[in-house]
Amino acid sequence: NAGVTQTPKFQVLKTGQSMTLQCAQDMNHNSMYWYRQDPGMGLRLIYYSASEGTTDKGEVPNGYNVSRLNKREFSLRLESAAPSQTSVYFCASRLTGVNTEAFFGQGTRLTVV
Amino acid sequence: GENVEQHPSTLSVQEGDSAVIKCTYSDSASNYFPWYKQELGKGPQLIIDIRSNVGEKKDQRIAVTLNKTAKHFSLHITETQPEDSAVYFCAPGGGGGADGLTFGKGTHLIIQP
Numbered sequence: 001n002a003g004v005t006q007t008p009k010f011q012v013l014k015t016g017q018s019m020t021l022q023c024a025q026d027m028n029h030n031s032m033y034w035y036r037q038d039p040g041m042g043l044r045l046i047y048y049s050a051s052e053g054t055t056d057k058g059e060v061p062n063g064y065n066v067s068r069l070n071k072r073e074f075s076l077r078l079e080s081a082a083p084s085q086t087s088v089y090f091c092a093s094r095l096t097g098v099n100t101e102a103f104f105g106q107g108t109r110l111t112v113v
Numbered sequence: 114g115e116n117v118e119q120h121p122s123t124l125s126v127q128e129g130d131s132a133v134i135k136c137t138y139s140d141s142a143s144n145y146f147p148w149y150k151q152e153l154g155k156g157p158q159l160i161i162d163i164r165s166n167v168g169e170k171k172d173q174r175i176a177v178t179l180n181k182t183a184k185h186f187s188l189h190i191t192e193t194q195p196e197d198s199a200v201y202f203c204a205p206g207g208g209g210g211a212d213g214l215t216f217g218k219g220t221h222l223i224i225q226p
Contacts, residue, residue, distance in 0.1 A: 004156075033214055040122075042218035043157070043202065058213050090156050092214070099145040099164065099207045102214055104156030 006105035023091030032074035119217035136203030145207035
């Protein structure tokens, strides 16, 4: 049982380049989330998807887009990377409903130069 | 949305001593109160949670206490060990709002040998 899998683990981009961070879960969860983690800022929600076919903005959505490809996969796209998007990105998932444990991937460390 | 504050941001204790981390929240309808632990280089992982019909829950050396009137809950770790060194996050929720999962900014717990 792999849980939540994120790819890639590390990435370096030049300013203006685009890329997609991939996330997949094998726990049949309905809800999926993307966070960024910066020193002293905790985990800030970028986008989430409460179910297949729906997505909603979180606290810091600017500069990002998401796609809930199917129930398993939730991708995060940076169309034109900026140095301010240098961060560690985490994907998470949980069962439908708010009183349930969230499971996290191992993270993607992204550096934009 | 839920406003979450955690204190302290950094806590240093001697090995064997106890540690207490406090989380305050704003949504009086919140009814689920989890604590997550994040070890270096990994994603956060649930260590203990409590629901609003319970005032305290223990699991070996860790416990969570809830004060719904004052809108805060606390993580207690007794007989601290080196492996307790990590960042701890609270994520109160279940208030019936959007499905977004909001975390506190985290507490860096350092266990001094």
